[in-house]
Amino acid sequence: xxxxxxxxxxxxxxxxxxxxxxxxxxxxxxxxxxxxxxxxxxxxxxxxxxxxxxxxxxxxxxxxxxxxxxxxxxxxxxxxxxxxxxxxxxxxxxxxxxxxxxxxxxxxxxxxxxxxxxxxxxxxxxxxxxxxxxxxxxxxxxxxxxxxxxxxxxxxxxxxxxxxxxxxxxxxxxxxxxxxxxxxxxxxxxxxxxxxxxxxxxxxxxxxxxxxxxxxxxxxxxxxxxxxxxxxxxxxxxxxxxxxxxxxxxxxxxxxxxxxxxxxxxxxxxxxxxxxxxxxxxxxxxxxxxxxxxxxxxxxxxxxxxxxxxxxxxxxxxxxxxxxxxxxxxxxxxxxxxxxxxxxxx
Ligand code: FES
Numbered sequence: 001x002x003x004x005x006x007x008x009x010x011x012x013x014x015x016x017x018x019x020x021x022x023x024x025x026x027x028x029x030x031x032x033x034x035x036x037x038x039x040x041x042x043x044x045x046x047x048x049x050x051x052x053x054x055x056x057x058x059x060x061x062x063x064x065x066x067x068x069x070x071x072x073x074x075x076x077x078x079x080x081x082x083x084x085x086x087x088x089x090x091x092x093x094x095x096x097x098x099x100x101x102x103x104x105x106x107x108x109x110x111x112x113x114x115x116x117x118x119x120x121x122x123x124x125x126x127x128x129x130x131x132x133x134x135x136x137x138x139x140x141x142x143x144x145x146x147x148x149x150x151x152x153x154x155x156x157x158x159x160x161x162x163x164x165x166x167x168x169x170x171x172x173x174x175x176x177x178x179x180x181x182x183x184x185x186x187x188x189x190x191x192x193x194x195x196x197x198x199x200x201x202x203x204x205x206x207x208x209x210x211x212x213x214x215x216x217x218x219x220x221x222x223x224x225x226x227x228x229x230x231x232x233x234x235x236x237x238x239x240x241x242x243x244x245x246x247x248x249x250x251x252x253x254x255x256x257x258x259x260x261x262x263x264x265x266x267x268x269x270x271x272x273x274x275x276x277x278x279x280x281x282x283x284x285x286x287x288x289x290x291x292x293x294x295x296x297x298x299x300x301x302x303x304x305x306x307x308x309x310x311x312x313x314x315x316x317x318x319x320x321x322x323x324x325x326x327x328x329x330x331x332x333x334x335x336x337x338x339x340x341x342x343x344x345x346x
Pocket of ligand 1: 271272273275276291292293294295308310
């Protein structure tokens with residue numbers, strides 16, 4: 001098979017290329033290049049876009065603060081949609097769009113549109129070329145009007161400075177500090193000295209002391225906290241308790257005895273290590289074991305940690321019985337934060 005001869009790669013231009021280089025067309029000035037009024041009008045339009053962007057960012061922050069995150073609205077064609085998501089999406093979209101549109105409009109109407117030909121050269125330019133490039137850059141910057149058109153400059157800087165605020169505001173969704181959030185639970189909703197009926201988490205019925213039999217473990221929650229509450233998971237994650245029955249003489253601490261009712265004690269179900277739900281009860285030892293990292297709490301000794309990585313005792317909930325109804329009730333909230341206690345570590 002004969003080899004076909006390829007053209008010389010470095011043949012003089014024109015010898016192998018049948019198309020002549022037409023060169024650049026003559027530069028056509030735009031209306032804003034020759035009419036100062038049109039240029040001013042374009043400048044105002046660009047600034048207006050940046051101002052709209054600023055207003056949209058402010059609207060984003062206002063929506064985030066003022067609209068209920070659970071509010072649903074019905075919009076024709078789109079159907080049911082979260083009002084907060086809609087408002088955040090629209091305002092942030094407008095803010096970003098107007099910055100982009102303003103920059104494009106500015107470039108198309110006011111910045112120079114003259115074609116500049118740059119000949120190819122070696123990667124490293126000689127000093128004269130570099131000086132020339134710097135001069136060209138400075139000339140381009142001057143022609144863009146960035147220094148001269150102060151209204152555009154200020155509004156653009158304002159718009160670009162405000163847009164990142166949208167991201168900063170969203171940090172609020174990380175929630176309050178754990179030491180604050182975990183200090184208050186549903187049990188305290190009835191006021192400091194109020195009482196809350198204790199409800200069996202499985203049957204949804206109030207509990208009497210005789211329902212807690214020795215050796216068993218009953219999971220419970222406060223009255224009013226139901227699965228249809230919009231913040232149910234968040235609240236049950238803090239308020240869930242376990243009820244067990246001990247013999248009153250098995251209880252080692254005076255405070256624990258005072259906070260119990262005829263041997264029935266209530267403890268937070270949330271492990272004080274990193275917050276797993278606890279549920280393994282050793283009837284003979286009264287030890288409660290967390291399945292995550294095996295922290296073990298002694299319920300006969302004020303919920304003290306007897307093994308594992310948990311740093312503090314399981315919080316106890318003070319309970320009593322309503323003399324009229326005979327149902328178990330909690331007195332106030334936990335006296336200390338429930339759940340993980342990493343903020344207390346040295
Ligand atoms: S979460 Fe309970 S031991 Fe780690």
